[in-house]
Amino acid sequence: MLSVLIPTYNYNAFALVNELHKQLLKSKVQFEIICVDDGSKSTLNQQNEKINALANARFYPLKDNVGRSAIRNYLSEEAAYNWLLFLDSDVLPASPLFIDNYLKEASKKTGAVFCGGIRYLASDENKKLLRYKYGVKFEEMNVDKRNKRPYKFFFTANFLIYKATFNKIRFEEKLIKYGREDLLFSQTLKAKGFPVIHLKNEVYHHGIDTDAAFVLKTKHAMENIAFLADTNLILPKDGNLLKTVYYFSLFGISYAVGKLTPFFEKKAIKNASIFYLNCFKVSYLCSLKKAL
Numbered sequence: 001m002l003s004v005l006i007p008t009y010n011y012n013a014f015a016l017v018n019e020l021h022k023q024l025l026k027s028k029v030q031f032e033i034i035c036v037d038d039g040s041k042s043t044l045n046q047q048n049e050k051i052n053a054l055a056n057a058r059f060y061p062l063k064d065n066v067g068r069s070a071i072r073n074y075l076s077e078e079a080a081y082n083w084l085l086f087l088d089s090d091v092l093p094a095s096p097l098f099i100d101n102y103l104k105e106a107s108k109k110t111g112a113v114f115c116g117g118i119r120y121l122a123s124d125e126n127k128k129l130l131r132y133k134y135g136v137k138f139e140e141m142n143v144d145k146r147n148k149r150p151y152k153f154f155f156t157a158n159f160l161i162y163k164a165t166f167n168k169i170r171f172e173e174k175l176i177k178y179g180r181e182d183l184l185f186s187q188t189l190k191a192k193g194f195p196v197i198h199l200k201n202e203v204y205h206h207g208i209d210t211d212a213a214f215v216l217k218t219k220h221a222m223e224n225i226a227f228l229a230d231t232n233l234i235l236p237k238d239g240n241l242l243k244t245v246y247y248f249s250l251f252g253i254s255y256a257v258g259k260l261t262p263f264f265e266k267k268a269i270k271n272a273s274i275f276y277l278n279c280f281k282v283s284y285l286c287s288l289k290k291a292l
Contacts, residue, residue: 090207258287
């Protein structure tokens with residue numbers, strides 16, 4: 001029995017739900033699909049309403065925006081079944097056996113979390129974009145590489161988890177802005193001893209942001225990291241970014257590096273550059289050093 005849970009925001013999720021629905025019907029599994037818009041008030045929700053015409057599927061919008069963590073927790077509470085498949089709304093399964101691949105694993109081990117992985121379409125238009133370059137370099141990993149560092153490559157865009165396991169972890173609802181809720185979730189999984197198993201069961205990420213939009217989202221993600229460190233939800237040296245900022249602080253150069261934030265931000269957008277994006281991340285975290 002499977003609950004497919006899809007949070008969305010200002011996005012037409014019907015193509016994803018329709019494909020999943022076809023695969024679920026073929027699998028003969030008892031299922032439901034729940035897609036909820038997080039208070040975007042978007043006109044695209046008129047398209048999402050078509051989801052309600054599909055058997056065992058429903059869509060509805062929330063009145064207010066609650067954030068990426070809270071909406072996932074909300075969806076888990078709405079779910080009727082024991083297995084929860086979380087998918088971002090801007091993805092599409094790479095395989096017609098996507099659902100079957102997950103169901104095979106679900107029958108083996110309830111205490112594990114299964115991650116299918118992410119892929120990107122190498123179109124000429126996408127190749128110019130910073131979000132595509134970043135995704136290919138840091139997210140699109142083969143299954144063997146992901147399984148060598150399973151918690152590092154946990155992404156919320158495509159994962160299967162047993163409901164009882166999810167209820168012991170849940171997402172941190174204090175994180176309202178975009179990004180890094182997966183970091184804390186994966187670290188909590190590790191701390192509580194729940195294994196993360198990566199599968200070759202990818203989805204294509206279709207919602208590729210413009211360079212300016214992606215840099216803005218990255219900025220919000222850095223603010224979330226600073227918040228997590230400031231509130232001791234993660235350690236001051238958890239991950240390469242915080243470790244770098246920590247050592248900059250020890251050498252007394254974090255303030256100077258932080259002043260370079262506008263420069264690196266403009267360069268990252270203008271040049272669609274991963275190098276400048278990484279410089280921007282460190283610089284902006286340095287400017288938030290009071291939270292570290």
